[in-house]
Amino acid sequence: MKNSSVFLFFLLSITILNSQTGIYSTNGVLTVEIPTSVDVLTGYPSADELDSQAISEYNKGSEILYSLNQIKEEEREKALYKAIDYLIAAINYDEKFIQAYDNLGKAYRMVGSFNLAIQSYKISIKIFPSGTAAHQNLAIVYETLKEWDNSIMEYKVVINLAPQNPEGYYGLANIYQKMSKLDLALSNAITALKLYEKKPPNYIYDSYLQVGLIYYYRKEKSLAKKYLKIAKEKFDENNISERFTKYDAILKSL
DSSP states (O other), X not given: OOOTTOEEEEEOOSOGGGTSSSSSOOOXXXXXXXXXXXXTTTOOOOGGGSOHHHHHHHHHHHHHHHTGGGSOHHHHHHHHHHXXXXXXXXXXXOTTOHHHHHHHHHHHHHTTOHHHHHHHHHHHHHHSTTOHHHHHHHHXXXXXXXXXXXXXXXXXXXXXXXXXXXXXXXHHHHHHHHTTOHHHHHHHHHHHHHHHHHSOOGGGHHHHHHHHHHHHHTTOHHHHHHHHHHHHHHHHHTTOGGGGGGGHHHHHTO
């Protein structure tokens, strides 16, 4: 067995802003230390509870996912399938390896195998029903498939499990916006922003952008301008001004 100082790579699943589809960032990656005890929110087991060979295979697969942006675009699909093989091997060594199921679901989603992604997340949830990571990522898959009701259900589970985590509200706001239910979208977006502001992550620009766009769609121009200006400033501060370019015309029209 490995000790608790072992480091694992796993695709960002808690911070949805960096992993959802829509008006926010693309696939984020997080490096974390295996906890010394079971993680309360994700159910991720500690190093002492995992098979050492499972950890080895998991690290191989997850490191591919971690370095995916450095892999040539034409070679990424092949790399993803290699990562999938490693993650499946990790699960074969340790069938309770929740992190492996969550990363496997992410990898399947990235190659467009949505049914297999759903299956992976559901197994993760069966092992640990209150795992926020699996519920959030399952919501993302349903969103990609435009299964709005299923996505809403999963985001609501996330909110019930972690009411102080802004991610559930953010994701729910995005779904309601796509459904043109702007009142519900706005209330959830505002809740998410308030929670993000308590301990601002560097990607809080996406939350300001979300609120600004919802106000714009509601034709509340002054409030739309206020939040879109803040979003633009935040994008500039993070040296990613190009990501706001497609919204410049909206801001200039206000």
